[in-house]
């Protein structure tokens with residue numbers, strides 16, 4: 001079941017003209033439940049013009065700061081981000097779920113690792129938390145950040161990143177890439193592409209010395225960098241990523257072609273949640289398990305509905321589904337029968353899913 005808590009907003013800081021850093025005042029009795037790892041996110045819920053809207057936002061603060069801060073960038077036509085930037089104010093309360101997410105590795109005080117991160121736009125939020133935490137907790141580790149933005153003005157957490165540079169001299173480097181502002185060195189103009197990656201890994205750092213990589217931004221950027229690194233011999237398990245935005249067009253096309261293929265067939269769907277079980281008959285190949293169950297008034301956990309956050313995870317006990325995308329699951333979870341209900345299109349006559357896991 002989705003468990004939301006009512007949490008007051010204690011501070012709001014304007015990081016860029018269209019991005020706010022929002023501090024949540026987690027009450028003492030909830031702080032154990034809200035303990036988090038660097039790189040995790042919170043799912044927020046608000047009633048906006050009579051509609052319930054949920055979104056997930058990464059914590060940009062470090063768990064070592066004992067603060068819960070999220071960065072919310074206003075996006076065109078973004079319901080929640082517009083609400084958070086234009087309406088939400090200090091003293092208001094908002095519904096929040098406890099932290100979730102797998103975008104982290106454990107810190108170890110005795111380690112001396114070299115890390116590299118690539119972040120684009122608001123993708124800096126979890127990366128900022130990760131960098132701050134590893135530099136503070138691992139006195140012998142170092143970090144190099146490649147940060148892509150449109151312009152100097154749109155660099156989120158700019159002052160904090162500068163402060164990290166001053167605090168961890170010799171252990172933290174940052175290279176800014178701007179897509180709509182000309183800089184003297186050509187390397188730092190425009191988006192990351194293969195030519196830039198070649199230049200970065202031949203003149204700034206070497207894949208031979210890097211232990212772990214953290215990538216956060218749009219799907220295309222993540223795939224480009226991940227594929228490049230793997231081609232260079234980097235072990236995939238050392239490339240950690242969090243998607244901010246997926247290829248919605250591709251998902252829509254796939255969903256439509258499945259609907260055509262399975263047209264006319266029906267599925268008896270059983271959903272187990274909160275100790276209850278309910279059965280419905282639905283068309284095969286259409287919609288997804290989450291939306292179908294929500295339409296039948298089930299109280300199920302979800303946030304992104306994009307296959308990224310894994311809030312909607314459940315276990316497929318019987319039957320067959322196709323997951324349009326499954327970024328939010330680890331391979332061993334998929335092997336053990338877990339599915340993302342928001343991405344699971346029914347493909348068999350009988351399906352049983354269990355959310356009580």
Ligand code: FES
Nearest residue numbers: 303305308310342
């Ligand atoms: S709701 Fe985020 S993966 Fe399904």
